[in-house]
Amino acid sequence: MKKVRIGIIGAGRIGKIHADNLLRNPQVEIVAVSDLYAGPELESWAAARNISLVTKDSNELIHHSDIDAIFICSSTDTHVPLISQAARAGKHIFCEKPISMEITQTQSAIDEVNKAGVKLQIGFNRRFDHNFKRVQEVVQSGGIGDPHIIKITSRDPNPPPIEYVKVSGGIFMDMMIHDFDMARFVSGSEVEEVYAVGxxxxxPDFAQHCDVDTAVVTLRFANGALGVIDNxxxxxxxxxxxxxxxxxxxxxxVANDHPNTAxxxxxxxxxxxxxxxxxxxxYQAAYVEETHMFIDAILNDKAVPVSGDDGVQAERIALAAKLSSRLGRPVKVSEALELLTQTSLS
Amino acid sequence: MKKVRIGIIGAGRIGKIHADNLLRNPQVEIVAVSDLYAGPELESWAAARNISLVTKDSNELIHHSDIDAIFICSSTDTHVPLISQAARAGKHIFCEKPISMEITQTQSAIDEVNKAGVKLQIGFNRRFDHNFKRVQEVVQSGGIGDPHIIKITSRDPNPPPIEYVKVSGGIFMDMMIHDFDMARFVSGSEVEEVYAVGxxxxxPDFAQHCDVDTAVVTLRFANGALGVIDNxxxxxxxxxxxxxxxxxxxxxxVANDHPNTAxxxxxxxxxxxxxxxxxxxxYQAAYVEETHMFIDAILNDKAVPVSGDDGVQAERIALAAKLSSRLGRPVKVSEALELLTQTSLS
Amino acid sequence: MKKVRIGIIGAGRIGKIHADNLLRNPQVEIVAVSDLYAGPELESWAAARNISLVTKDSNELIHHSDIDAIFICSSTDTHVPLISQAARAGKHIFCEKPISMEITQTQSAIDEVNKAGVKLQIGFNRRFDHNFKRVQEVVQSGGIGDPHIIKITSRDPNPPPIEYVKVSGGIFMDMMIHDFDMARFVSGSEVEEVYAVGxxxxxPDFAQHCDVDTAVVTLRFANGALGVIDNxxxxxxxxxxxxxxxxxxxxxxVANDHPNTAxxxxxxxxxxxxxxxxxxxxYQAAYVEETHMFIDAILNDKAVPVSGDDGVQAERIALAAKLSSRLGRPVKVSEALELLTQTSLS
Amino acid sequence: MKKVRIGIIGAGRIGKIHADNLLRNPQVEIVAVSDLYAGPELESWAAARNISLVTKDSNELIHHSDIDAIFICSSTDTHVPLISQAARAGKHIFCEKPISMEITQTQSAIDEVNKAGVKLQIGFNRRFDHNFKRVQEVVQSGGIGDPHIIKITSRDPNPPPIEYVKVSGGIFMDMMIHDFDMARFVSGSEVEEVYAVGxxxxxPDFAQHCDVDTAVVTLRFANGALGVIDNxxxxxxxxxxxxxxxxxxxxxxVANDHPNTAxxxxxxxxxxxxxxxxxxxxYQAAYVEETHMFIDAILNDKAVPVSGDDGVQAERIALAAKLSSRLGRPVKVSEALELLTQTSLS
Known part of the structure; x- marks a missing residue:
């Protein structure tokens, strides 16, 4: 049995979750972990998992000859350079979403990946959720015929810290981006136009950082379907x-999951x-499933279930929604980039 | 359009409900109502419904030449004589459950009905409930194959007044009798043996009147199925x-009905x-439906949906359950009557 | 007990339903019914209900000295003149929705009603539904705090005949108008802006009559809440x-109602x-309830539960939605009338 | 961090499941596995899990100085001798249910455990299920007051192979024993009397081996509650x-769990x-939880969550039910053993 040898960049909460999920897969070996703040605590964490290399330098992982694939779990602003470097080093890549806040940069990273011929999977974990996967299966198998209306509800239990809001890119980019991906996933169609109210x-702190905490977005899909997302x-x-x-x-x-049926x-x-x-x-099981499918794609040379282009498309819709919310009018996804150059989005 | 002309004996709560339900049927005319305590209040109630005759004497109704059918809604101890008299007078009969507390008397009333060739329907209203009717349809149409296990839960929100308990015949006769009928209805089979724990x-007042307030009864059906009722x-x-x-x-x-889905x-x-x-x-709608079907049976000479024999069978099972509870052993329905003569049931 | 004496104008399906529901109320007497196509069939229907006067002329009802209130159940184009005439004749009025297709005319009818000091109730029957009423109670009692997001789903089992589509005013006016009223009802706030996609x-026949068969509308409420309706x-x-x-x-x-819980x-x-x-x-029970509350409002001089202004507001929102759909941009409800004069809506 | 060192006796399906679940616990080391049919396949399975010792001889595990606790996952007839031996060797014990088919032998094994002062946990995995655990919490915390009626439904998707039926001890011992334990668990009371119909x-093959495939058992609890189990x-x-x-x-x-909410x-x-x-x-998660609690009980010297006595009580109830079914009468749990000596149970 061949094993995929992994290096993990960024040992925050999500990096550690991926690590533990990967360790449940007998076809995985975690070789190294890097983090800007690596120290005794991380070393002890790594030791308990037989991860031999702990470093502050992500380059050590990217250029490590015994590493086949890189998990990029560091902050969003590092994604584009790390993807490019890893691709050039011939490593397969799993990258958390969003790839970046700027679509042109995101696209440039994808181009590097395509040039290198490595695999890139984006961490849209919700596609692997038992409920949403079932929705997609039913739609794709024709169980409900042609989709006419798509409705997505997505609400967090608590607001993020205000420090996060400052750099998150706003509700459309940090939160609803998952739902934009879900809209594409379950409808099997591209989003052409959005109208966002927030x-x-x-x-009130959200207003101070030009963000909203409540939003409803109308979608028009290429196949004629209409949609709505509320956050x-x-x-x-x-x-x-x-x-x-x-x-x-x-x-x-599909409804919510509950801890019991009592x-x-x-x-x-x-x-x-x-x-x-x-x-x-x-999404506990979904997180496990997405890493298993990434490993499977590498070992058996299959397509990854969530491609770099999926990452690009979700970012484009998020940008259009952000512009729509600011401009107070519907925005075509195709015009978003051009509009952006004419608009000052903080 | 021919109308069925009705006389109602007993103008308590259930008598009045039947009256109002019957008045919603354009094929019904209520000619008279009798009640031992008839007075100004009942007269005013009747006047508002264009019921011309109000009397204390049930005989006036039974022998009224313009009355086709009698609703017997008076106390249980009056059912047997009233059924017999009405049958001999050639009236169709709707009688509340149970027919009586003594099966031999119940049977004698049924015999009179059969001799007279009139229709007799027993007020097992739950058979007309939208949920239970659906269960019966599914079973009868083979939707679940051969029945193996029947489970009935039946719990009241509040205990009856203790005055009622004294004369009710006990939980098996006054409450679970509905469930015994339901067991026969949904299983399509006869109950052969019961074991009752209570x-x-x-x-504690229930104990003083040799009754219980909580009971579980196991059933064996003729078709091999097993059942359980809890009250x-x-x-x-x-x-x-x-x-x-x-x-x-x-x-x-089937689950309970709720006032809304909120x-x-x-x-x-x-x-x-x-x-x-x-x-x-x-059972609001079920009460309406049972009277409509009784009227329909008369007008179109169909079989009534709940026969006198259905009343007898439910009483036999109730008696067997009562005996089982007292004797602490399983009792065959077929041996209940004989056992009764050997046992002193208060 | 005083009775309200009713005349019903328009004996189509809804007129007959209101009649039968009213007849279940002991405080109601139906004196007359008028219909352009009155004939033997309607006379027989009326006779069975002890309605003595059947006529083709609605004026006979409006000026009948023994009639206290008029139910207007005729076609939409007759609503405004009939309301005005009935108001001037001092009759209370129950009118089906929408009052008219032109808000200025609707408003003029309301003005007549106000001048005459009679009661006018609009037939937004869904407000009386057990589920939606419960939603409104919970919101109004503070059970969910301040409303942030309102979502309404409303889908018919079958499209209407194309003859109806030609004159209906389109999906926003003939179908979603109920949902606009519901939005105001459950939110307790006015709708300020809409964006409609359809x-x-x-x-394809709907396109030929400048209508759509699928629509999603985003709402902004005065209290800051956001909403969405899909049809x-x-x-x-x-x-x-x-x-x-x-x-x-x-x-x-709230979820849908089902015929049983099986x-x-x-x-x-x-x-x-x-x-x-x-x-x-x-909405069987809701139809009963709305007429009972109208009768109660008259007998006890209470405010009607759905006022003429409720009718006006829903029409204004529907107009704004129709304009938004045609113009492809958000439309403020306050600008709809003015916009209309600049726009040719077929 | 101290680790509990485990030896697993019996490497069938359940033994392997326990092994994999234990390996997810960082406080566990599996030292050895024994199986009568140990061979290359088991060795390869063990090697992939870093389990160094594989043997056919359970004695090697029981007397292994580096083993703290034994998981007994071999066939039921081996449980009593293995428990006794492991107890005498001072090992903690996790044993699958039932301990044995003969209560006197079961009790003798428990006596050995008590004498040795080691811990013994019985594999009633369902107590750790998220749903049933919640039921028990609600009851224990007084959320529903005093229990009056306990109802347990337990039905398998498919019958076991007939080879299993021959040696299983019958439906009450091989299947309903879980429900007898559940009855004690959720009611917080002992079962005093049972009446079993099957x-x-x-x-028909079940009849040939003196077993039934459908059964309903009524229970009387010491606290006065009544219960019913159907299988x-x-x-x-x-x-x-x-x-x-x-x-x-x-x-x-509590209701069933479903793979999704679609x-x-x-x-x-x-x-x-x-x-x-x-x-x-x-019960995937319940299996994990029961082993974690066993390890926790050892490391922190807590009481095990399911004791040897819990095993004995469930067996006593199962025996009483089996006797009741054969004798056709209610059987007190306290009289079951004595009755057994008077009865020939195949």
């Missing part, structure tokens, strides 16, 4: 992640437990 | 009425409203 | 009517029955 | 595992996917 209803940064009842696709032969709807009936009411808390709980 | 867990006289969350039939090709399960999610929990309060709310 | 995905003229699985309101303290969601599990799948077929089945 | 409805060896729609506890303050009900609505019906297939899928 508001600051939870915390809130704070659903007090927990993580709310639902998708509905309606077509000429029926509809498919229904408690009392003299007051009928009660059940809140949904699984947040993305780590809800 | 306990006093809600109110409680007090479900604090409301009226709980569910049925499940499991067979070799699948299962059919699900309210808050920081604490996910909440919905309690089930429809009690039998008047839950 | 498409012809079901039947389809053909949901093959049946009538789909759902509402969700999300706020800073939680959410409330869940059938087989070797293939887990199956339940489709939702209640269409508006007559789904 | 039938052969699926496959079927073949639910064509999949693994059916549900529990309900009803008390004087309310009820708690609901597909078409012109025919509303469909969802069948439940998780069988115990490996449904």
């Amino acid at each position: 508001n600051v209803l939870i915390n 809130s940064r704070q659903a007090v009842y927990g993580y709310d992640q639902r998708v509905e696709v309606f077509g000429n032969k029926g509809s498919v709807v 229904v408690i009936s009392t003299a007051d009411s009928i009660v059940s437990d809140k949904p699984l808390h947040f993305f780590l709980e809800r | 306990n006093v867990l809600i109110n 409680s006289r007090q479900a604090v969350y409301g009226y709980d009425q569910r049925v499940e039939v499991f067979g070799n090709k699948g299962s059919v399960v 699900v309210i999610s808050t920081a604490d929990s996910i909440v919905s409203d309690k089930p429809l309060h009690f039998f008047l709310e839950r | 498409n012809v995905l079901i039947n 389809s003229r053909q949901a093959v699985y049946g009538y789909d009517q759902r509402v969700e309101v999300f706020g800073n303290k939680g959410s409330v969601v 869940v059938i599990s087989t070797a293939d799948s887990i199956v339940s029955d489709k939702p209640l077929h269409f508006f007559l089945e789904r | 039938n052969v409805l699926i496959n 079927s060896r073949q639910a064509v729609y999949g693994y059916d595992q549900r529990v309900e506890v009803f008390g004087n303050k309310g009820s708690v009900v 609901v597909i609505s078409t012109a025919d019906s509303i469909v969802s996917d069948k439940p998780l297939h069988f115990f490996l899928e449904r």
Whole structure:
């Protein structure tokens, strides 16, 4: 049995999750981990997992002869240079989303990957969720006919720290980008036009950083379907992640996952437990699955399930939504880049 | 359009409900109502409904030449003589359940009905409930194959007044009799043996009147199926009425009805409203339907949907359950009557 | 007990439904019914209900001295003149929606009503639905805090006949107008701006009459909330009517009603029955309730639950949506009338 | 960090599952595995997991100085001698259920464990299921008050091979024993009396081995509660595992788990996917949890969550049920052993 030898760049929360998930795969060996703040704690973490090399220098991993593939789990601003370097070094790449905040740079990194002929998978983990995967299967198999209306609800249990908001690129780029990818995934069609409305209803601090905390975006798809995504940064009842696709032969709807099926009936009411808390709980199995499919794509030379172009498309839609929200009018995805040069987006 | 002319004996709650339901049927005319306590209030009630005759004497109705059918809604101890008299007078009869507390008397009333060739329908209203009717249809159409296990849950929101308990015949006769009929209805088979366990867990007063407030009864059906019914006289969350039939090709399960489908999610929990309060709310449409089918049976000379024999069978099972509970052993339905003569059931 | 004496103008399907519902109210007497096509059939229908006067001339009803209130159930183009005449004759008025296709005319009718001091209720029956009423109660009582996102799904089981499409005013005016009213009802706020996207995905005939069969509309509310409504003229699985309101303290969601709660599990799948077929089945109780509240408002001099102004507001939003769809840009409700004079809407 | 060093006796399906689950616990080292049929395949399996010792002789494990705890996953007839030997060797023990078919032998093994002062945990994995654990928490915390009625449904997707039926001890001992343990777990009370009815409805072969394939058992608990368990060896729609506890303050009900929440609505019906297939899928997380708690009990000297006595009690109830089924009468759990000596149970 051949093993894929992995180097992980960025040992924050998501880097560590990927590492532990990869270690459950007998066809994986983690050779090295790099982090700008590597120290005794990370060394102890690595030792417990038989990861022999711990370094502050990502270059050591990229140019390591015993490494086949790189997981890029560092901050978004490092993605483009790291993808380019890894591609030039002939390594396969798994990169967290978004690739970058600037589509031209994102595209340049993809070009490097294509030139090098390595594999690049983007971390749109929700495609691997048991519920959303089932929606996509039903739609793709014709179970609901031609899609007419796509509805996506995506609400976080708590707003991110304001420090994050400053650099995140805003709700369309940091949060709804997942839903733009989901819209493409379940509809099997490209988004052509968006209209975004947003508001600051939870915390006025979002306004200070030119962001909103509540947003509704209308979508027009190439196949004629219409769509809508709603986001809130704070659903007090927990993580709310639902998708509905309606077509000429029926509809498919998925609900939230809950920690158990218990229904408690009392003299007051009928009660059940809140949904699984947040993305780590809800997408636990999806995170495992996405790394397994990346390893499988490498070992068996298959196409990766989420390509670099998928990353580009989601960013283009997010940009169009951001512009639409600022300009107060519908924006075609195809005109977003040009519009951007005429507009000052903070 | 021919009309069925009705006389109602007993103007308590259920008598009045039947009257109002009948008045919604254009093929019905209510000619008279009798009640031992008839007075100004009942006269005013009748006047508002254009019911011309109000009397204390049920005989006036039974022998009224303009009355085709009698609804017997008076107390249980009057059912047998009234059925016999009405039958001999050539009237069709709708009688509330149970026909009586003594099967031999019940049977004698049925014999009179058969001799007279009139129609007799028993008020097992639950057979007309949208949920239970659907269960029966699915089973009868072979949707779940041969029934193997039948489960019936039936719990009241509040215990009856203790005055009622004294004369009701006990939980098996006054409450579970509905479920025994339901067991026959949904299984399409006769009950051959029962084993009843009961306990006093809600109110010690039940013990004083040789009754229980909580009971579980195991059933053996003629077709080999097994069943179980559970009753409680007090479900604090409301009226709980569910049925499940499991067979070799699948299962059919019905849940409670609720006043609305609202699900309210808050920081604490996910909440919905309690089930429809009690039998008047839950079986509102079923009460209408049972009277419509009785009228239809008369006008079009069809078989009634719940026969006198259905009343007898349910009473036989109830008696066997009562004996089983007292004797602490399984009792065959066929041996119940004989056992009764050897046993002193208070 | 005083009775309200009613005259019904227009004896089509909805007129007859209102009549039968009114007849279940002991405080109502139906004195007369008028219909352009009155004939033996209508006379027989009226006779069976003890309605003594049947006429082709609506004026006979409007000027009848024994009539207190008029139900206007005739075609939309007759609503404005009939409201004005009935108001001037001092009759209370129940009018089906929409009042008219032209807001200025609608407003002029409302002005007549206000001048006359009679009551006018508009037939937005869905406000009386058990589910939507519960949503409104929860929102109004603060159960979910301040509303942030309102989502309304409304899909018909089958498209209307093309003859209807020609004169209906289009999907925003004939179908989504109910949802615009619902949006105001459950949010407790006015709609300030809409953006409408539509498409012809079901039947190309809609395009020939400048209409769409699938539409998604984004809403901005005065209180800052955002909303979205989706409509389809053909949901093959049946009538789909759902509402969700999300706020800073939680959410409330209502699902469809089904004819029963049966869940059938087989070797293939887990199956339940489709939702209640269409508006007559789904809103049966709501139709009863709206007439009861109208009668109650008259007898006890209360405010009607759906005012003429509610009718005007829904029409204004529908007009803005229609304009938005044609112009391809967001339209403020306040600018719709002015825009209309600059735009040729077929 | 101290590690618990494990030896696994019996490398069939369940032994291998426990091994892989244990390997996910950083506080565990698996030192050895024994199996009567150990060969190259097992050696290769062990090598991939860094398990250095593979042997046919369980004694090597029991007397291995580097082993702290033994997992007994071999056939039921070996449990008693292995427990006794491991206890005398001072090893902690995890043993699959049932301990044995003969309660006196089971008790003798427990006595050895108690004398040795080692820990013994029985593999009633369902106690660790997210749903059933929640039921127990709600009951124990008083959420539904005093339990009055306990209902357990447990149906397998397919019958076991007939070879298994010959030696399994019958449905009450091989299948319902899990439910007897569940009854004790969720009620917090001991079972005092049972009445069992059974039938052969699926496959006549069961009758040939004096077994049934369908069974319903009524329970009386020491705290006065009543209960019922139903078992079927073949639910064509999949693994059916549900529990309900009803008390004087309310009820708690848990439903099956499904692979996703998708609901597909078409012109025919509303469909969802069948439940998780069988115990490996449904109890995957529960199997992990039970081993983690065993390791935790050893490392931190806590009580094990399922004791040897829990094993004994479940066996006693199973025996009483088997006797009840044969004798056709209720059997007290306390009289089962004595009855057994008077009865010939094949």
